[in-house]
Amino acid sequence: MTSEKEPRFFGRVVASLSHELKNALAVLNENAGLAGDLIEMAEELGRPLNTERLTAVVKRLKANVKTTDEIAGSLNRFGHVVDVLEGPVDLDEVVLLALRLYRRHADRLGAKLEPSLEPVSLRGPGTRLEWLMAMFAVLDGLLGRPEKYRRVDVALDPRTPAIWFQPSDAVGSADVAGAARSVESLLAEDLPAWGPKVVSTGLAVGLTWSIPDHPKQ
Amino acid sequence: MSDNVLFVDDEVDFLQTLSERMSLRGVAPTTTSSPKEAIELAKKENFDAIVLDLLMPEMDGLEVLQALKEIRPEVQVILLTGRATVEKGITAMKLGALDFMEKPADIETLMEKIKRAKANKLILVEKKNDEMIQKILKERGW
Numbered sequence: 001m002t003s004e005k006e007p008r009f010f011g012r013v014v015a016s017l018s019h020e021l022k023n024a025l026a027v028l029n030e031n032a033g034l035a036g037d038l039i040e041m042a043e044e045l046g047r048p049l050n051t052e053r054l055t056a057v058v059k060r061l062k063a064n065v066k067t068t069d070e071i072a073g074s075l076n077r078f079g080h081v082v083d084v085l086e087g088p089v090d091l092d093e094v095v096l097l098a099l100r101l102y103r104r105h106a107d108r109l110g111a112k113l114e115p116s117l118e119p120v121s122l123r124g125p126g127t128r129l130e131w132l133m134a135m136f137a138v139l140d141g142l143l144g145r146p147e148k149y150r151r152v153d154v155a156l157d158p159r160t161p162a163i164w165f166q167p168s169d170a171v172g173s174a175d176v177a178g179a180a181r182s183v184e185s186l187l188a189e190d191l192p193a194w195g196p197k198v199v200s201t202g203l204a205v206g207l208t209w210s211i212p213d214h215p216k217q
Numbered sequence: 218m219s220d221n222v223l224f225v226d227d228e229v230d231f232l233q234t235l236s237e238r239m240s241l242r243g244v245a246p247t248t249t250s251s252p253k254e255a256i257e258l259a260k261k262e263n264f265d266a267i268v269l270d271l272l273m274p275e276m277d278g279l280e281v282l283q284a285l286k287e288i289r290p291e292v293q294v295i296l297l298t299g300r301a302t303v304e305k306g307i308t309a310m311k312l313g314a315l316d317f318m319e320k321p322a323d324i325e326t327l328m329e330k331i332k333r334a335k336a337n338k339l340i341l342v343e344k345k346n347d348e349m350i351q352k353i354l355k356e357r358g359w
Binding site: 018060 | 319321322
């Protein structure tokens with residue numbers, strides 16, 4: 001990967017997650033404010049506190065603390081992807097992280113990302129950051145297509161080995177071969193040293209790599 | 218008379234709570250999480266102000282702002298967003314947004330901006346009416 005691409009990728013992910021955090025904080029802020037409004041109103045009017053409304057506010061506050069914590073956790077996991085830069089990568093973990101980090105962008109494009117990961121442990125070459133960047137390139141390639149896919153199923157296949165992305169529910173006519181070409185050209189601009197290859201079955205686009213180059217497997 | 222305000226945001230929890238708080242402050246809120254529906258609502262109703270999220274699925278907030286200004290040039294739009302870049306802010310102001318606020322926002326500041334929006338709209342509507350009257354007077358030679 002080029003040195004310019006990596007900070008740009010970090011910027012993209014951090015901007016997206018911080019936007020999610022700000023939205024979650026805005027919900028917390030409004031609910032805390034509403035609780036304050038209800039208390040102030042009861043005091044001013046000398047009426048008993050509306051416990052039903054207050055209970056609903058508390059429920060929303062708790063749910064949004066959980067949401068905020070999940071976003072902060074994702075940000076933390078992303079920050080740690082550069083901790084280990086050597087050795088094989090646990091792809092099941094990286095795939096789930098990539099789908100989580102890409103979620104807001106997919107939502108904005110009206111698409112759902114569905115991991116259908118069997119409990120397999122698949123290890124790949126390269127670094128976790130390179131894999132995340134490669135998976136983002138695949139998703140950008142698929143979801144940037146004119147046929148506008150609204151769903152992408154993602155699975156690991158230890159036999160190939162590959163990560164398969166199956167786009168479906170297109171607004172236009174599905175063209176997976178065309179999608180594979182889009183992914184290939186995006187990845188070509190940004191090819192990691194371990195040289196992943198794009199393969200297509202006509203139904204899905206796969207990100208694969210050659211086994212002989214695979215270290216410690 | 219209460220302020221008639223449209224709130225557009227894809228965060229439903231945020232919309233629900235903000236509209237409850239606005240109601241307590243005498244605002245008559247209409248809410249939608251769909252930018253396309255917001256445009257339809259603005260065609261039917263002349264809101265005192267529209268509070269609009271900048272980043273939403275379906276349509277970009279700036280596109281919505283442009284569409285709203287085409288439907289009603291006097292419409293007063295306050296942009297409320299989780300992520301405000303300087304470029305977006307400048308573009309929004311050039312497109313005719315009244316103001317730009319970052320989330321989480323202070324409700325009293327937002328209320329002040331809504332009041333200002335309503336006053337601005339009244340001035341623009343009065344000016345438009347005056348121009349129309351002058352035009353009629355001139356055309357008919359009264």
